[in-house]
Amino acid sequence: MTHTFRSPRRIICEAGGLSQLGSLTRELGATRAVIVCDPGMVALGFVETAKASLAEKGIAAEVFSDVVADPPVSMVLAAVDHARAFGADSVIGLGGGSSLDTAKLVALMVRGEQPIETMYGTNLATEDRMPLILAPTTAGTGSEVTWVSVVTDAEGRKKAIYAPQLLPDVALLDPTLTLGLPPKITAATGLDAMVHAIEAYTSRRGKNPVADALAVKALQLLGSHIREVVADGSNLEARAAMLQGSLLAGMAFVNASVAAIHALAYPLGARFHVPHGHSNAIVMAPIMRFNLPAATREYAELARATKPERTFASDAEAAEALVADIEALVPATGLETRMSQLGVPEDAIPGMAEEVDLGIRRLIDCNPRDMTRAEIEGIYQSVF
Missing domain, CATH: 3.40.50.1970 (Rossmann fold)
Known part of the structure; x- marks a missing residue:
């Protein structure tokens, strides 16, 4: 505490x-x-x-x-x-x-x-x-x-x-x-904010009650409005909700830390100039799937907070639902979901994995599940 x-x-x-x-x-x-x-x-x-x-x-x-x-x-x-x-x-x-x-x-x-x-x-x-x-x-x-x-x-x-x-x-x-943001930028930045909230809530090192409360509210705002603003960017009320959700998620993650999603996203931006939010979106779902065994309780809490209309028989069912929702959401926004679609060559994967393992270990250490260099490389391969 x-x-x-x-x-x-x-x-x-x-x-x-x-x-x-x-x-x-x-x-x-x-x-x-x-x-x-x-x-x-x-x-x-x-x-x-x-x-x-x-x-x-x-x-x-x-x-x-x-x-x-x-x-x-x-x-x-x-x-x-x-x-x-x-x-x-x-x-x-x-x-x-x-x-x-x-x-x-x-x-x-x-x-x-x-x-x-x-x-x-x-x-x-x-x-x-x-x-x-x-x-x-x-x-x-x-x-x-x-x-x-x-x-x-x-x-x-x-x-x-x-x-x-x-x-x-x-x-x-x-x-x-x-209001003038194109759908793809709206999607990428909105998913970036959702990553901030999820990683703050599941951070192994910096998790705290204040950040938790902000992350939950952020994810409620973001998750319930992102599809709407991507489909209709002129909705001012939805835009305001996304902006406030992004702010709350920012306050959460900077006080609790982000983790592996950001760590694997960084080389995509620095080396290949993939926009930061899009980089996060590409690796978001597979890393959440990887983290599932170690973050079941936290994912279940987020699922129940963001989907109060749904009844889950167990934490495992609720956590699986959250990950499945993210796996469906990312492609639904219209963003490319493969690194190869964005000009990233396959032979860059070992170097990116090495950079994450050696140079961004501080974020991997905040991840709810330990991650080896081979596992980092495997996640990159899964989205190539």
Whole structure:
């Protein structure tokens, strides 16, 4: 029962909430804000909306819109230099997980001198950050409420920085920002959030009562709305439910840890640029099936919480139902379910398995069931 739970200072969920950006930034005492985003945010007009709100409150704004997926360290450092040159005193992250992860590090690094390579790990960042507001435009990563940023180093390896300073002053959830998401991105990010909830609830090392409660509610929201938002992305109420589910799942996993699904997904993103949520979706069902003998009770609890209308004769039956539901859900979203469909060559499998076994062991150690390198390779083969 001993645990520490971290969360952002303030969470706002409101349709049209992006118009509050100027007031919120002013409340933080800032006058020069850099907006960190990808080119799509500019094309969709979200950046102009943000700039207008800031200008209304007399806040100068500069835009760094060169964020790419699986943010490379070189790009993060370019964003830091951009913010320094502007004389930024605050940072606004607008977009998906890559933009929000980049924005966190910009806020942390602009005023300091600590090299990013010395931050990899947990609680190794030593400096304070500038005021930070994060506004997600996808319902998946939960990055707006986590104290982690994941970057890709020069060798193509995923590196995670866990630091309490990365939690924002404000997490601003505006579901209207997610209305334009295409079905595949909606599906991938939604499944990513579901993975966060499931892995948090079954974590062998970090599981705790607060994260458990958030994970259950997150999975209820996500599981009951994901098919709807994939089929009809214009449903604002369903979009808001997905966004809130993603936020709750983010708060759960960052305080309880993710596990093998994320571990096996990382090389797919870093090496072959498969979007993170899609990478998780590919290995999600087979790893849950692998974990079933060790996570029967937890899977059964999740099944009963998310399917209250169903009656299960035993924990084994309930747990099997949860895994079977996930096995049916992933292909039903329209996502490719084989690595070969996404350009991953079969001869890459041994190297990916080695990377997971040697370089991402911290996540495997949180998995409810031990996993050998041969078993990791076998799971990759099963979805090739």
